Amino acid sequence: MLQNIKEDKLEVFVSENRAILGNTAAKLASEKIKQLLGTKPFINIIFAAAPSQNEFLAALVADNSIEWQKTNAFHMDEYLGLPADAPELFSSFLREKIFGRVPFASVNCINGSMVNFEAECTRYSNLLKENPADIVFMGIGENTHIAFNDPHVANFNDPELVKVALLDPACRQQQVNDGCFDTLTDVPTYALTLTVPALMSASYIFCMVPGINKAAAVKLTLEQPVSERYPSTILKTHEGAMLFVDRDSFSQVLT
């Protein structure tokens, strides 16, 4: 660990590189899961689907001490309009990285191929209400989005838990840069996303943000006032939030 600082309520862990970041976050996450399972029979975890989570998810899957059979899994966003078996779907990504690799009590995916999107929002919102989140594992987008709450749709007081979101061009371009799609026109324009209050309702938030492409987003998160203009700034108001960065993503922060 290079540094451990606090920005408002947000605890920030700076690691040497993305592999160490993933291991550090996974170790603390494993401890938190065990601690929570010491107080209740089942816990609920919401996962993010993005290459930024790769090292973290691999380290978590390799940890044989976690009682996954006492954990219900959820995810935070899904594209609309892709075929049900598309590899680009976040449910496909998470099935490959973790959902299909450890024995969860239940895996609850958002269905982005539903014709009735509003009905799917209601179904998933009800699931989240019945299973309040204990932990969110998430990332921060290059435009500071959390889940698919891009700056133009983020509402810190959103009355909904799940909604349809129009994706910002910068967010869609990041999906191409990340290697998830070949061209910008391949990236869907709409998605279903958990809202900011849905994410913030969790008792603990682990936010993994490695890489030089996130340097500007990390700087904005830590140095700008809390506002919907930079959705990730909301993390600074959460008592149980931890931000994991590496030397590259932390490189623009004034210290």
Ligand SMILES: N[C@@H]1[C@@H](O)[C@H](O)[C@@H](COP(=O)(O)O)O[C@@H]1O
């Ligand atoms: N589908 C992903 C989320 O699950 C992820 O948390 C967020 C940040 O992703 P990244 O860390 O790649 O910027 O972007 C998208 O919304």
